[in-house]
Amino acid sequence: MAAALLCWGACGLEAAAAVRVLASGHPVVLRSAELLALTGVNIVLTPLGAFFVLLVAMVAVPATLHGIGYAPHGLSGRMAACTVPIFVTVLLLVPAAGSVATFMVLWELMALSSLALVLADQARRESVRSAGTWYAVITHVGAALILVAFLILAAHSGSQTFVALRTSARHLALPWRSLAFVVALVGFGSKAGVVPFHVWLPKAHPEAPSPVSALMSGAMVALGVYGIVLFGDVLLGGGPVWWWLVVLALGAASALYGSLYAASSTDLKRLLAYSTTDNVGLVLLALGASGLFAATRHPLLAALGMVGALVLLLNHAAFKGALFLSAGSVQTATGSRDLDQLGGLLRRMPQSGALFLVAAAAICALPPLNGFIGEWLLFQSLLHGVDIGNTAGDVAIPLAVAAMALTAGLTVVAFVKAAGIGFLGRPRSTGAESATEVPGTMRFAVGLLVGVCVVLGVLPTLILPAVERAVRAALPGVRQVTLTHGVGLQLVGLRGMLEPAALAAAIVAAVAGVTALRRILSRRPAPTVVEAWGCGRQLQTARMQYTATSFAEPVGRVFDDVLRPVHDLDISHAAESRYFVEAVSYRSAVDDSIERVLYRPPIAAVRRWGQLARHLQPGSVHRYLAYGFGALVVVLAAVAVLR
Amino acid sequence: MTAASQMIGPIVASFTQVIAVAGSGLILIGLLRKVRAHLEGRVGAPLIQPLRDVRKLFRKERLRPDQATWIFPLAPVVLVATVGAAVAITPLITTHPAMGSGSDFFALIYLLLAGSTLLALAGLDAGTAFGGMGSSRAVTIGALAEPALLVTILAMSAAAHSSNVPAIVHATLSDPASVATPQRLFALGALLVVIVAEGGRLPVDNPATHLELTMIHEAMVLEYAGPDLALVSVGEAMRLTLLLGLFVNLVAPWGIATTTGAAALAVGLVVLVAKVAVVGAALAVFEVFTAKVRLFRVPELLAGAFVLALLGVVSGVVVR
Numbered sequence: 001m002a003a004a005l006l007c008w009g010a011c012g013l014e015a016a017a018a019v020r021v022l023a024s025g026h027p028v029v030l031r032s033a034e035l036l037a038l039t040g041v042n043i044v045l046t047p048l049g050a051f052f053v054l055l056v057a058m059v060a061v062p063a064t065l066h067g068i069g070y071a072p073h074g075l076s077g078r079m080a081a082c083t084v085p086i087f088v089t090v091l092l093l094v095p096a097a098g099s100v101a102t103f104m105v106l107w108e109l110m111a112l113s114s115l116a117l118v119l120a121d122q123a124r125r126e127s128v129r130s131a132g133t134w135y136a137v138i139t140h141v142g143a144a145l146i147l148v149a150f151l152i153l154a155a156h157s158g159s160q161t162f163v164a165l166r167t168s169a170r171h172l173a174l175p176w177r178s179l180a181f182v183v184a185l186v187g188f189g190s191k192a193g194v195v196p197f198h199v200w201l202p203k204a205h206p207e208a209p210s211p212v213s214a215l216m217s218g219a220m221v222a223l224g225v226y227g228i229v230l231f232g233d234v235l236l237g238g239g240p241v242w243w244w245l246v247v248l249a250l251g252a253a254s255a256l257y258g259s260l261y262a263a264s265s266t267d268l269k270r271l272l273a274y275s276t277t278d279n280v281g282l283v284l285l286a287l288g289a290s291g292l293f294a295a296t297r298h299p300l301l302a303a304l305g306m307v308g309a310l311v312l313l314l315n316h317a318a319f320k321g322a323l324f325l326s327a328g329s330v331q332t333a334t335g336s337r338d339l340d341q342l343g344g345l346l347r348r349m350p351q352s353g354a355l356f357l358v359a360a361a362a363i364c365a366l367p368p369l370n371g372f373i374g375e376w377l378l379f380q381s382l383l384h385g386v387d388i389g390n391t392a393g394d395v396a397i398p399l400a401v402a403a404m405a406l407t408a409g410l411t412v413v414a415f416v417k418a419a420g421i422g423f424l425g426r427p428r429s430t431g432a433e434s435a436t437e438v439p440g441t442m443r444f445a446v447g448l449l450v451g452v453c454v455v456l457g458v459l460p461t462l463i464l465p466a467v468e469r470a471v472r473a474a475l476p477g478v479r480q481v482t483l484t485h486g487v488g489l490q491l492v493g494l495r496g497m498l499e500p501a502a503l504a505a506a507i508v509a510a511v512a513g514v515t516a517l518r519r520i521l522s523r524r525p526a527p528t529v530v531e532a533w534g535c536g537r538q539l540q541t542a543r544m545q546y547t548a549t550s551f552a553e554p555v556g557r558v559f560d561d562v563l564r565p566v567h568d569l570d571i572s573h574a575a576e577s578r579y580f581v582e583a584v585s586y587r588s589a590v591d592d593s594i595e596r597v598l599y600r601p602p603i604a605a606v607r608r609w610g611q612l613a614r615h616l617q618p619g620s621v622h623r624y625l626a627y628g629f630g631a632l633v634v635v636l637a638a639v640a641v642l643r
Numbered sequence: 644m645t646a647a648s649q650m651i652g653p654i655v656a657s658f659t660q661v662i663a664v665a666g667s668g669l670i671l672i673g674l675l676r677k678v679r680a681h682l683e684g685r686v687g688a689p690l691i692q693p694l695r696d697v698r699k700l701f702r703k704e705r706l707r708p709d710q711a712t713w714i715f716p717l718a719p720v721v722l723v724a725t726v727g728a729a730v731a732i733t734p735l736i737t738t739h740p741a742m743g744s745g746s747d748f749f750a751l752i753y754l755l756l757a758g759s760t761l762l763a764l765a766g767l768d769a770g771t772a773f774g775g776m777g778s779s780r781a782v783t784i785g786a787l788a789e790p791a792l793l794v795t796i797l798a799m800s801a802a803a804h805s806s807n808v809p810a811i812v813h814a815t816l817s818d819p820a821s822v823a824t825p826q827r828l829f830a831l832g833a834l835l836v837v838i839v840a841e842g843g844r845l846p847v848d849n850p851a852t853h854l855e856l857t858m859i860h861e862a863m864v865l866e867y868a869g870p871d872l873a874l875v876s877v878g879e880a881m882r883l884t885l886l887l888g889l890f891v892n893l894v895a896p897w898g899i900a901t902t903t904g905a906a907a908l909a910v911g912l913v914v915l916v917a918k919v920a921v922v923g924a925a926l927a928v929f930e931v932f933t934a935k936v937r938l939f940r941v942p943e944l945l946a947g948a949f950v951l952a953l954l955g956v957v958s959g960v961v962v963r
Contacts, residue, residue: 346712366757386801398956405793409786416782420767495805499745510724521701522870532708534771546775554783558942
């Protein structure tokens with residue numbers, strides 16, 4: 001409780017500063033030489049950073065509120081109570097860092113505090129520790145790469161403030177600039193969960209306590225994208241076409257890979273983790289397109305792409321935060337996050353269930369919710385960039401649209417599965433059967449984020465001026481790209497227009513109209529409750545329903561080559577004759593292909609070498625003395641030869 | 644024209660479109676069945692048989708499976724409502740429907756997606772095996788059709804530099820030669836395949852089947868009865884009519900009203916009905932000579948459509 005209050009205080013203070021920066025367009029600067037030895041603290045809150053501060057605050061307030069009710073299920077104790085406020089504060093400060101040292105210190109604090117929170121539940125479950133190891137290794141390799149990228153720039157400039165780096169980076173030779181960009185892209189991409197550095201997401205997100213997952217997926221991953229924008233657009237000021245084609249390709253790969261694995265996951269939080277990779281992929285798609293347009297001298301399109309990227313990121317924070325918190329509520333109520341153990345929760349948890357359904361509809365980009373606005377902006381920026389006069393770009397854009405479309409379709413599969421199998425139908429376990437509604441604070445916390453989804457979907461014009469201010473800070477010299485047209489949305493200089501509020505009103509009016517029509521036309525308006533027909537089958541049981549596994553089977557079969565599911569069929573025959581089957585057991589699992597191909601072999605090799613090296617150390621003193629003697633002989637021989 | 648009539652005209656036009664599509668959608672289904680019956684040497688049911696069926700269904704009792712939640716009765720309503728909203732803003736009879744400036748191709752597709760997504764959820768709501776089977780297959784095919792669909796829209800929109808449907812139709816009207824460009828032809832071919840898949844027609848789904856193993860859409864809505872089933876039928880018929888109407892107006896928009904006067908609307912309505920009837924009859928003839936393909940061959944069909952659409956976009960850039 002006190003931890004939550006501390007977090008809200010920090011969020012309130014920084015959000016107020018962020019709103020001021022976005023309203024005025026002038027950065028807030030704080031410097032202190034005493035606070036951090038040798039380098040001092042350098043805080044510069046630019047409009048771009050301010051946008052990310054608001055995004056973090058938007059997730060942090062509901063997540064910590066939800067944490068109060070969630071605490072007894074894995075977020076209790078002194079360690080969590082003091083780490084959560086540190087994590088939230090650091091998340092809020094990273095986008096405000098104004099120098100390399102300040103940034104790296106905050107970045108490292110963010111990694112460490114989140115690692116401590118991922119491990120919060122390690123006493124109870126073994127799998128948490130392995131997830132923590134994966135996360136720790138990848139996040140620190142990433143941080144080291146980010147440091148290298150900063151060092152390349154700082155060595156040239158001789159200073160470490162971002163302002164100085166920005167002015168000197170323009171005179172840096174292109175190979176060095178490219179090297180810095182690629183290294184930074186890998187470093188920040190690993191934090192953002194971009195393929196192939198995403199492997200920690202489906203491990204750490206499910207094992208972390210749900211409010212922490214919401215913070216990590218909604219806010220921390222967004223800061224990875226902030227890093228890419230900071231490096232590519234702000235510090236380096238854009239670059240050649242191939243940089244952005246790489247970003248575009250990474251984005252498309254992440255979006256497709258993430259959505260495909262989300263569609264075939266049966267663990268609710270693992271599904272959400274893969275869906276984070278998918279959404280970040282879409283953001284990178286928009287960023288890549290934006291950079292591509294900037295490199296081919298289309299500043300208006302570049303700004304539109306960047307607006308799309310930031311709106312997608314804000315939307316993702318809202319609905320993914322809501323979904324992870326909902327998953328926490330489900331885990332609290334049923335004790336499980338395996339979709340094949342859930343079912344029928346909408347009847348038992350009517351409010352939590354309804355909130356999950358709305359958030360799922362938002363992530364599927366159904367109008368009139370916020371996901372739709374983001375995808376529309378992305379589509380518009382790609383559409384108007386079809387003919388930019390660069391051959392590679394001309395081929396890349398339609399492929400990007402195709403990737404975005406397949407991603408959208410697979411996202412629908414994933415979330416119809418999550419909502420339909422988890423919340424509808426019959427309960428598949430006693431835990432789901434006896435589930436009851438979670439405390440009011442938890443429902444309210446999810447409701448806040450779902451409210452954001454609805455408001456941003458109907459009235460995106462509320463937030464667009466702030467987004468544009470942030471974009472203008474990242475891309476100097478661009479004009480306004482969107483206009484509010486009444487309550488509608490219009491693109492400046494391009495023929496694109498959307499009226500989300502009118503669309504929402506039309507949908508609501510039509511639903512009301514059709515409901516009334518059904519009431520008038522039918523003779524007996526109140527429905528009679530009967531047993532489900534099921535093609536005439538008597539006695540429906542929970543085991544006859546489709547499960548999450550069977551629901552995803554068609555997708556799994558179509559994309560067999562990517563997913564490579566492992567099937568395991570065991571048939572035990574009766575002793576009398578092998579024509580009589582006693583028991584059939586079937587298991588299938590979908591492992592992460594990239595983990596299997598790129599990560600497992602090196603890990604296995606290192607382990608094998610380690611095993612071999614163990615033979616050198618049997619614990620015998622004689623052997624060690626022999627090693628010492630041997631080494632001495634070798635050294636003496638070397639000295640004798642070299643003289 | 645006064646300001647008031649400028650306000651009222653598009654709204655009247657939109658209402659006309661909704662009523663026309665709602666009314667003629669079921670007759671279009673009747674026409675498809677009639678053509679099929681004739682080619683198979685049967686007389687077939689009268690054209691208005693689907694209308695009679697729906698009237699009968701509305702008189703029946705409303706049933707709700709015991710495990711179902713509020714999703715179950717909501718889904719048919721949302722299906723009809725979203726299709727109706729999409730019909731209202733699409734240029735079918737006139738190029739000036741209400742909210743025409745916001746009549747975005749992308750928005751139209753996602754409106755239709757909202758209805759089908761909710762129906763897929765409703766399939767899982769009753770907790771039976773068949774509902775889940777139908778939902779699973781329907782969302783899979785929907786996902787696979789999406790790339791072809793959006794790239795088609797990209798190809799269509801690129802020429803007009805806008806994804807606003809009235810703008811695309813206007814561009815075709817002012818430059819008739821643009822219909823015969825490779826960009827358009829490839830894209831229209833792809834769109835046709837996607838319409839067959841999204842409309843649940845042969846060879847992707849057989850609307851007449853109730854054989855468990857091959858059902859897609861019918862399995863998903865198996866639990867519906869009475870007025871709710873009537874709404875599902877109306878919604879599906881409206882959706883097919885909308886898709887075919889959109890298709891004919893993209894292929895050959897001539898005859899569409901460019902104002903919202905009563906006479907122009909009447910002409911536009913007659914022309915639209917004639918064009919949709921011709922395309923619908925052609926679809927029925929095609930269906931007679933086609934067998935349903937295996938579920939796992941459908942991706943190949945849709946991948947083909949995707950390649951066509953991609954060729955459309957790329958040829959638009961190359962042939963300049």
